[in-house]
Amino acid sequence: MTGLARQLEALLFLSPEPLPLVALCELTEEAPGAVQRALEELGERHGPDSGLEVVEVAGGFALRTRADLAEICDRLRERPPEDRITPAGLETLAVVAYLEPISRPQISRLRGVAADSTVASLVERGLLEEAGRPAEGGAMRYRTTPLFQERFDLRGPGDLPPLERFELSGPEAERVRRRLVEAGHLPADAGGDDG
Amino acid sequence: MTGLARQLEALLFLSPEPLPLVALCELTEEAPGAVQRALEELGERHGPDSGLEVVEVAGGFALRTRADLAEICDRLRERPPEDRITPAGLETLAVVAYLEPISRPQISRLRGVAADSTVASLVERGLLEEAGRPAEGGAMRYRTTPLFQERFDLRGPGDLPPLERFELSGPEAERVRRRLVEAGHLPADAGGDDG
Amino acid sequence: MAAPDALQQPMELDLFEGPFDLLLTLVLREEVDLLELPLLEVVRGALGEQARERWDAETAGELIVLLAAMAELKARLLLGEPIDEEPDPDALEARERLAARLIAYAPFPRAAAWLAERARDSAGPRYRRVPLEGAAPPPAPREPPEALVAAMRALLVAPPAPSLAHLTNRVSVPEAIGRLQAALARASSVSFDALTAGAGRLEEAVTLIATLELARRGEVTLAQAEPFGDIAIVGRRP
Numbered sequence: 204m205t206g207l208a209r210q211l212e213a214l215l216f217l218s219p220e221p222l223p224l225v226a227l228c229e230l231t232e233e234a235p236g237a238v239q240r241a242l243e244e245l246g247e248r249h250g251p252d253s254g255l256e257v258v259e260v261a262g263g264f265a266l267r268t269r270a271d272l273a274e275i276c277d278r279l280r281e282r283p284p285e286d287r288i289t290p291a292g293l294e295t296l297a298v299v300a301y302l303e304p305i306s307r308p309q310i311s312r313l314r315g316v317a318a319d320s321t322v323a324s325l326v327e328r329g330l331l332e333e334a335g336r337p338a339e340g341g342a343m344r345y346r347t348t349p350l351f352q353e354r355f356d357l358r359g360p361g362d363l364p365p366l367e368r369f370e371l372s373g374p375e376a377e378r379v380r381r382r383l384v385e386a387g388h389l390p391a392d393a394g395g396d397d398g
Numbered sequence: 399m400t401g402l403a404r405q406l407e408a409l410l411f412l413s414p415e416p417l418p419l420v421a422l423c424e425l426t427e428e429a430p431g432a433v434q435r436a437l438e439e440l441g442e443r444h445g446p447d448s449g450l451e452v453v454e455v456a457g458g459f460a461l462r463t464r465a466d467l468a469e470i471c472d473r474l475r476e477r478p479p480e481d482r483i484t485p486a487g488l489e490t491l492a493v494v495a496y497l498e499p500i501s502r503p504q505i506s507r508l509r510g511v512a513a514d515s516t517v518a519s520l521v522e523r524g525l526l527e528e529a530g531r532p533a534e535g536g537a538m539r540y541r542t543t544p545l546f547q548e549r550f551d552l553r554g555p556g557d558l559p560p561l562e563r564f565e566l567s568g569p570e571a572e573r574v575r576r577r578l579v580e581a582g583h584l585p586a587d588a589g590g591d592d593g
Numbered sequence: 594m595a596a597p598d599a600l601q602q603p604m605e606l607d608l609f610e611g612p613f614d615l616l617l618t619l620v621l622r623e624e625v626d627l628l629e630l631p632l633l634e635v636v637r638g639a640l641g642e643q644a645r646e647r648w649d650a651e652t653a654g655e656l657i658v659l660l661a662a663m664a665e666l667k668a669r670l671l672l673g674e675p676i677d678e679e680p681d682p683d684a685l686e687a688r689e690r691l692a693a694r695l696i697a698y699a700p701f702p703r704a705a706a707w708l709a710e711r712a713r714d715s716a717g718p719r720y721r722r723v724p725l726e727g728a729a730p731p732p733a734p735r736e737p738p739e740a741l742v743a744a745m746r747a748l749l750v751a752p753p754a755p756s757l758a759h760l761t762n763r764v765s766v767p768e769a770i771g772r773l774q775a776a777l778a779r780a781s782s783v784s785f786d787a788l789t790a791g792a793g794r795l796e797e798a799v800t801l802i803a804t805l806e807l808a809r810r811g812e813v814t815l816a817q818a819e820p821f822g823d824i825a826i827v828g829r830r831p
Contacts, residue, residue: 254407465717511611
């Protein structure tokens, strides 16, 4: 392969859209004639024997998969997405599910880890959503979504398995405990080492 | 090219992420041995003479442009400004890569410096991720990500030179010990192997 | 032209990743004198006000012991010790631990250098990363609701209570320096033992670091009549 054909192969490989001849000439700083000859060379390289082809389409040139491979390409598209929930994501979802609505700083405080990027990614994936700011002002609060409930096989918001232990102490922990009890996730007598 | 190699070429071309061997076997409904042979065939087709290469990276196989074409590729698609990793970041990545999963206090203890902001920034940049807490509770642990493996061209987690390669040599370690422990106590030629 | 004397070169602390990095470099590069170790900045970098780490008690405690061993090492070099003297077993153990820690730490800066080189070597290739288009992907797999309980439980269970003993009477090095300077304003010479009478091990270590820092700055000279004896801190008057 000539150096120019190699360059064109890399460019067509990377570009999400067809690249017009003018663009290819500008990028490679070569004359149209030379580029066209190199495109022909590239077309021969990607012949019927290979999995890809060089085509002129929509006013430009593109590298794409060959038509007879459509079925296998569809299998890739239909593959379930790698949508695993990370431990950080799971922990954040649990905190929001049990204590919603809850703000990002509150989540971070409880987890002892910054929660910003985790919350953002869960919102993007549709598992969390914004639930407004408190009337008295303050940080945006979050709650779980119907998609979250579906994913975890829950009948609705608040349909969560009960918690049984609570060992944290301090004023902040007491607020968390009261909220869990009020929502019915924790028996009223759980935890509290004042026995 | 065999039919299987053609299919693999199409799949690696389309997939936005490296595809693990298992995924390739599932998609093509072929045995690992056959897929591996076809990958080799594909690798030979995309030799140094071409613009692309087949690589094993970040737990899977990928098709990518060859290193020497970086300049022309970046003319097409402006590369985001290089987010330089600081020396502290690199050292933290090295610690996590070899000892994962590892918690922030453990990293700090090993390095003798606060790792708080460094870890947060590496998580933010997608090079580290949370790996859950130990079953008995405690600090969140971290591990490296596929993006880390891609950035450092590693085939998967643990694709690193053995740590022993970086350890101090026997005489070096002895020098450290002697200078710290025996300094001021023994003449330079005393001690050592008088057993 | 002769190379500048390494001893006259100020240590560029910014170049180091922390106390272990600094100490390891100094120990391996014998031309730099351990006496030049700017302990105050090392301590401040590791534990001081600029370090934003929320240190857990165990880590902080261990680090303080190791830093104290560094201070002790410097004191020993500064004051000198007779060759034939039997060293204090406690001090010896602390030094052994410091040495073991440095040896354990050593591979990681080197591994980091390997990573840096690796990143340079693999900066060329570009990935296509064009998102797949076509039919919407099928829904993600279900997760058991019990996973939520387990994740929540980990947060509601109290972690094993760490000992906070060595953090309760926390003394800062700048405070110790201030106190020492105030004492020297009243008297020309101060006894280290008197200064630290009734103090805990941490406070003693911090006072020692402060003393060595003032010696490094040239504000005081130190004298010790016998090994492990009292140190006389004598102020330098212009």
